Amino acid sequence: MTKKMTMADIAELSGVGKSTVSRFFNGGYVKQETREKIQKIIEEYNYKPNAFARLKAKQSRLIGVIVPTLNSKITGRVVTSIDRYLREKNYTTLIQSSDHDIDQELENIQRLIQMNVDGILISSIAITKDHRELFAETQIPIVVLAQEYEEGISIIDDDYSAGRYIGAYIGKTGHQKVGYIGVYETDVAVGIRRKQGVIDGLKEYGITDLIIGKSDYSFIGGQTVAREILEKAPDVDAMICATDRLAFGAYKILQKAGKKIPEDVSVVGFGGYDESTLLTPELTTLKFDSYGMGYFGAETILKMIQKKRVSKKQVVDYKFIKGGSVKNYRCAESPDLL
Amino acid sequence: MTKKMTMADIAELSGVGKSTVSRFFNGGYVKQETREKIQKIIEEYNYKPNAFARLKAKQSRLIGVIVPTLNSKITGRVVTSIDRYLREKNYTTLIQSSDHDIDQELENIQRLIQMNVDGILISSIAITKDHRELFAETQIPIVVLAQEYEEGISIIDDDYSAGRYIGAYIGKTGHQKVGYIGVYETDVAVGIRRKQGVIDGLKEYGITDLIIGKSDYSFIGGQTVAREILEKAPDVDAMICATDRLAFGAYKILQKAGKKIPEDVSVVGFGGYDESTLLTPELTTLKFDSYGMGYFGAETILKMIQKKRVSKKQVVDYKFIKGGSVKNYRCAESPDLL
DNA sequence: CTGAAAGCGCTTACAG
């Protein structure tokens, strides 16, 4: 393959028409004998068809994946999972990052549409009116990841239920003064639903007066809000953090302030990063099935392409991970009761 | 844009020929007046040309980026940086993950070549004979990231020097029995050069007898090797880890074994992840400039496309990050001397 | 089961 081979070259070398070579690749009728001749040439020259030249094809076998950032543990897991699934099924994954910028995200959507992808998986931090308009205009199947999307298909974490679980856990263990480090409400899944779950979970145990702060998704942001909470409520005895990374920020600030975790302040997060088990004490957290989200997302988009039936909304599982960062006030001598 | 617009549509709507619209996008001669007419229609319909239909174009304005995994902090930084630079310059980044599989990586290279990308940035964990053959066959500019590539252009971390720095640091602080948690030697940069630097740095201080273990890049791998070292040399007083993630594994094992860091065993890594400052004690480590690597890689590939001169090898900087995981035996009362 | 021909959405000499 010293020069780039084309389908015409392969056709000539194998002594067949190029339509036949095309059919060979797209699963059309080709006699076994012809098939073998083509196969031989392809292997000899290591030929791979140019996926982008399939201008007229109904299917491009290209799937676009849009992520808010390439810098996140969770995103890494989701995309890895998608890519594995799709590659297995002979699709090519086109990954685009929006770098937390809505305009860039909209641009990415348009670009992928123009690129004639067969489907788009989008993990957005917020579905805006512009998104809805773009989605409505196109025929291309779209699956929204991690955010609920009423007008279409989505795969979501069970944010409300997870939040409620954690809220109840903190209530049940006898905490009194609770701080919440959340994210902005443009992110409906995490900023609203997860938070609401936490609030409702706490309410079950009579805790209604919590201190709520908001942050972006950064380590620094977590620190800033933790500091604010500590100033407003020096007697805070628990910090619930919308993500593990925010919890990392809380750890940092609490340590600096000379507060012991969990003796003085309990900390809990959402995420279940590997690193969390290394903290002292290990972070109590809740792990969403990110690989599952990627898997179901990929599976669903392929089903949609094949016009199969898919559920409007699929909810992926989560798992509670008990670390040592939450104190049990109710039952100090047997903390494993919970 | 209820249907997909084509250049022909835009041409018709603006009352010009489609060659003119094409020229508009590619910086050819277009009269100001005509330019405005086209501009107006484009904005109205929010048209974006289909990057994949530029079959005949000399330039596709597509740059392929191949990474070993999407699951790494460092890779995330590098790719984010590349994507920002390229987007700024109006190029589209096509990210492909090899998922630590050489065959998949080779496939990715071929696929990108067939896709007619203008250039390829490849961060490989190993350059094999197959790589060299593929690279030699194509005319497409290629920049290798993180590995030295004698036959071409590369951007590398200064692995030897960094290793030597750390080795000398551990020697200087008076350690005696040193374990090294490295990676396999197929990864020349980390598996060989970084290790050699460590060995030479230690030698400067008379330490020649170290216990060397090898691992993949995983948390679990780090644990396994740390355990082995501990068995072989219960009196080990320092563990040098080829990456922070491996150091995390070492922390885990040492904690389990009841060894205090750094009183009983010092630990040091390479990476400089944010999380490392959260460990107790904070991990002493060395941070490579991954954003710089992405930036220089992107800059270099564009220069190559424009047939400008580029250096064969560019070395990105590193920074020593002093945590609290290394004990200074030489001068225990003023540990900040170093 | 196979090939010639038209067409996908764009770019590029070329003639004006």
Place this chain on the structure above:
DNA sequence: CTGAAAGCGCTTACAG
């Protein structure tokens, strides 16, 4: 400065 025409590497009816 602009447009008609040919061509990029593929796919798809269609006729055989």
